[in-house]
Amino acid sequence: MEDSIANLIDTYHELNAAVVEELDEEPSPLGFMRYVARNQPFVVRRAAKHWTAVRKWNADYLSRTMEDEAVKVVVTPRGNADAVVEQGDGSQAFVEPHETFEPFKRFLEDVRSSSQMFGKAGSNVKYAQTQNDNLRNEYETLYAGVPKDIPFARIALGAGADAINLWLGDDRSVTSLHKDNYENIYVQIRGQKHFVLLPPVEMPCINEQLLPKGRYVPCETTGDLEVQLDDEAEPVPVALWDPDMPDKLTTPYSYLAKPLRVTLREGDMLYLPSLWYHKVSQSVGDEGFVCAVNYWYDMDFSGHFWASNNFVRDVVNSEKMKPAYPELETDGQT
Amino acid sequence: MEDSIANLIDTYHELNAAVVEELDEEPSPLGFMRYVARNQPFVVRRAAKHWTAVRKWNADYLSRTMEDEAVKVVVTPRGNADAVVEQGDGSQAFVEPHETFEPFKRFLEDVRSSSQMFGKAGSNVKYAQTQNDNLRNEYETLYAGVPKDIPFARIALGAGADAINLWLGDDRSVTSLHKDNYENIYVQIRGQKHFVLLPPVEMPCINEQLLPKGRYVPCETTGDLEVQLDDEAEPVPVALWDPDMPDKLTTPYSYLAKPLRVTLREGDMLYLPSLWYHKVSQSVGDEGFVCAVNYWYDMDFSGHFWASNNFVRDVVNSEKMKPAYPELETDGQT
Ligand SMILES: O=C(O)CCC(=O)C(=O)O
Ligand SMILES: O=C(O)CCC(=O)C(=O)O
Numbered sequence: 221m222e223d224s225i226a227n228l229i230d231t232y233h234e235l236n237a238a239v240v241e242e243l244d245e246e247p248s249p250l251g252f253m254r255y256v257a258r259n260q261p262f263v264v265r266r267a268a269k270h271w272t273a274v275r276k277w278n279a280d281y282l283s284r285t286m287e288d289e290a291v292k293v294v295v296t297p298r299g300n301a302d303a304v305v306e307q308g309d310g311s312q313a314f315v316e317p318h319e320t321f322e323p324f325k326r327f328l329e330d331v332r333s334s335s336q337m338f339g340k341a342g343s344n345v346k347y348a349q350t351q352n353d354n355l356r357n358e359y360e361t362l363y364a365g366v367p368k369d370i371p372f373a374r375i376a377l378g379a380g381a382d383a384i385n386l387w388l389g390d391d392r393s394v395t396s397l398h399k400d401n402y403e404n405i406y407v408q409i410r411g412q413k414h415f416v417l418l419p420p421v422e423m424p425c426i427n428e429q430l431l432p433k434g435r436y437v438p439c440e441t442t443g444d445l446e447v448q449l450d451d452e453a454e455p456v457p458v459a460l461w462d463p464d465m466p467d468k469l470t471t472p473y474s475y476l477a478k479p480l481r482v483t484l485r486e487g488d489m490l491y492l493p494s495l496w497y498h499k500v501s502q503s504v505g506d507e508g509f510v511c512a513v514n515y516w517y518d519m520d521f522s523g524h525f526w527a528s529n530n531f532v533r534d535v536v537n538s539e540k541m542k543p544a545y546p547e548l549e550t551d552g553q554t
Numbered sequence: 555m556e557d558s559i560a561n562l563i564d565t566y567h568e569l570n571a572a573v574v575e576e577l578d579e580e581p582s583p584l585g586f587m588r589y590v591a592r593n594q595p596f597v598v599r600r601a602a603k604h605w606t607a608v609r610k611w612n613a614d615y616l617s618r619t620m621e622d623e624a625v626k627v628v629v630t631p632r633g634n635a636d637a638v639v640e641q642g643d644g645s646q647a648f649v650e651p652h653e654t655f656e657p658f659k660r661f662l663e664d665v666r667s668s669s670q671m672f673g674k675a676g677s678n679v680k681y682a683q684t685q686n687d688n689l690r691n692e693y694e695t696l697y698a699g700v701p702k703d704i705p706f707a708r709i710a711l712g713a714g715a716d717a718i719n720l721w722l723g724d725d726r727s728v729t730s731l732h733k734d735n736y737e738n739i740y741v742q743i744r745g746q747k748h749f750v751l752l753p754p755v756e757m758p759c760i761n762e763q764l765l766p767k768g769r770y771v772p773c774e775t776t777g778d779l780e781v782q783l784d785d786e787a788e789p790v791p792v793a794l795w796d797p798d799m800p801d802k803l804t805t806p807y808s809y810l811a812k813p814l815r816v817t818l819r820e821g822d823m824l825y826l827p828s829l830w831y832h833k834v835s836q837s838v839g840d841e842g843f844v845c846a847v848n849y850w851y852d853m854d855f856s857g858h859f860w861a862s863n864n865f866v867r868d869v870v871n872s873e874k875m876k877p878a879y880p881e882l883e884t885d886g887q888t
Contacts, residue, residue, distance in 0.1 A: 223868075223872070224865060224868035224869050224872055225865075227864070227865070227868055228861055228862070228864070228865040228868070231860070231861040231864050231865075232858065232861040235855050235856045235857075235860060235861060236856050236857065249584050250583050250584045250587055250709070250710065253584055253587040253588065253591060254587065254712075256591060257587060257590060257591030257854070257857065258854060258856055258857030258858075259857050259858055260856070260857060375584070376584065378588075419858070420858065421858055421861060421862070520591070520592060521569050522569045522570050522592055522594070523569075523570065523591065523592030523593050523594060524566065524592075524593055524753070524754065524755055524859065524862065524863075525858065525859075526565070526569060527562055527565040527566040527569060527755060528562070528755070528858065528862035528865075528866075529858075530561070530562070530565050531558060531559075531561070531562040531565075531862075531865075531866065532862075532865065534557075534558035534561055534562070535558050535869060538557070538558055
């Protein structure tokens with residue numbers, strides 16, 4: 221069985237170059253559908269260069285537009301929202317960030333003065349990253365700065381975006397390796413994002429484990445963020461392997477992974493296909509913050525794609541459950 | 555592991571209705587690409603009703619056009635070209651048909667007078683079914699009767715047809731369950747074809763076995779067709795399960811299969827996606843023969859589809875190789 225899994229990953233790599241293709245311009249709907257069919261990412265450099273957002277969203281413009289509107293902000297000690305945190309006893313938990321609401325202007329000032337560039341690396345890290353269609357809600361006053369939809373994607377997929385999200389933070393936030401059930405069009409507005417991408421067939425490489433869930437909560441006396449485990453919550457499957465520390469927390473398959481790396485600069489557009497694992501870090505630009513907008517389109521669960529990915533996961537998990545064979549049997553134990 | 559395989563097939567069926575969708579008209583290239591992406595078949599009734607072939611190809615027209623041109627014909631005792639044949643000793647072989655060249659007019663007359671309708675069921679069965687682009691070669695004089703390409707497929711897939719094949723025979727020929735590495739647009743010209751279709755994830759149901767290869771050869775004295783095994787040839791993987799005899803030669807998964815059935819009548823067009831298993835039988839129309847034309851387009855081996863299907867086959871085969879576990883171990887054997 222181990223051989224079958226290794227074979228799957230190798231076959232995939234024989235048939236697919238481990239690079240993010242660069243297109244000269246946005247694809248046609250049909251052209252896009254071909255990438256969706258292959259579940260293959262691409263980047264279009266400067267595709268959004270004419271967007272109002274790309275031309276105008278500096279700190280001053282954003283502050284004047286959003287003023288003191290309350291926005292949801294997640295807060296973590298090290299930029300680690302939705303990430304694995306080692307507990308005092310050495311065990312691991314999947315920890316969600318502390319959430320607050322802040323007046324936009326203050327939040328933005330905080331972000332700008334706290335990036336690594338400005339040397340305040342000791343403070344808590346704030347990130348506006350609510351993935352709940354926030355650009356058509358909390359940030360509605362900014363929504364006019366981006367297209368209402370990505371035409372090639374809407375036409376190809378036959379439906380508008382399910383969510384349009386704004387991401388705003390400093391260079392200390394890192395989104396850890398995970399996947400989403402969405403076709404994702406990701407556009408860089410300010411600063412840079414550094415994506416590490418793994419295709420869905422590399423599921424056996426990422427060391428998925430069920431971890432208890434926790435949340436950062438400010439300590440009542442010191443105000444410091446501390447992990448509070450949620451004993452009621454179901455454990456959640458989390459990727460433990462980190463493509464940036466490829467020799468740690470490996471599975472027998474991690475060495476077969478061929479992570480794709482791509483940096484988005486201002487105005488660049490990435491198609492991040494459904495179920496691809498992605499880890500995202502960032503660099504601030506001249507304005508001292510990082511901002512991006514993404515469009516999530518429903519993925520197609522029909523056909524073979526979802527079922528096949530489920531199968532890989534099933535085989536990997538049943539492999540893990542199995543006692544080693546046949547060595548274990550030589551002394552008659554089961 | 556057995557559970558994972560059953561789960562794969564069940565999940566697929568939960569997400570995909572086991573019916574061939576009927577479209578009112580030919581899809582646009584984008585619409586077609588969505589079916590290709592999902593690897594999902596459809597039929598367009600009467601899509602080809604205006605084709606010269608559908609309007610004009612009766613026995614008289616074909617004979618006048620092709621006259622005595624030599625065409626390749628396969629000959630079998632029971633309409634079983636490329637099929638499993640049980641040998642005298644009870645073993646099975648994958649047997650290819652005898653091949654001859656015949657003047658077209660005589661071949662067509664033979665076909666017309668030998669269909670079940672005309673009661674000559676005892677004679678050998680002839681079928682013109684060379685899948686080698688014969689319509690642009692042997693049958694070139696007929697080629698003008700069909701479109702040079704299927705526009706929606708050519709535009710969607712970004713390439714012309716790799717092969718255009720003519721199929722001509724009587725109602726005793728049955729094409730046994732197999733799959734092709736092609737996107738297939740299949741158009742019925744005369745008579746009917748009865749397709750039984752299985753999606754690629756049902757590979758575990760079809761009881762694929764490696765069989766020795768043979769060929770029908772006329773006996774030097776009697777002229778009767780006899781199987782001659784080819785001891786040099788590599789054994790070939792063949793589906794032993796027949797969806798029309800679902801309780802025979804089963805695997806533990808055969809009962810999970812949900813075969814799709816569709817009959818094509820004159821002018822109907824079927825999209826038969828790559829790697830779908832298909833078994834095809836036929837009925838003659840008023841003209842006493844069955845004729846179809848199909849367009850084979852290269853499938854896309856990149857993306858996850860090919861690799862995933864390979865993986866399913868690998869898991870199924872390594873499952874078969876494994877000794878039963880753990881029962882086998884209780885007495886210390888391996
Ligand atoms: O920009 C980020 O920090 C993460 C983006 C992401 O995970 C997504 O777009 O799904
Ligand atoms: O028409 C037939 O007999 C078989 C057709 C077939 O196998 C194909 O089109 O690939």
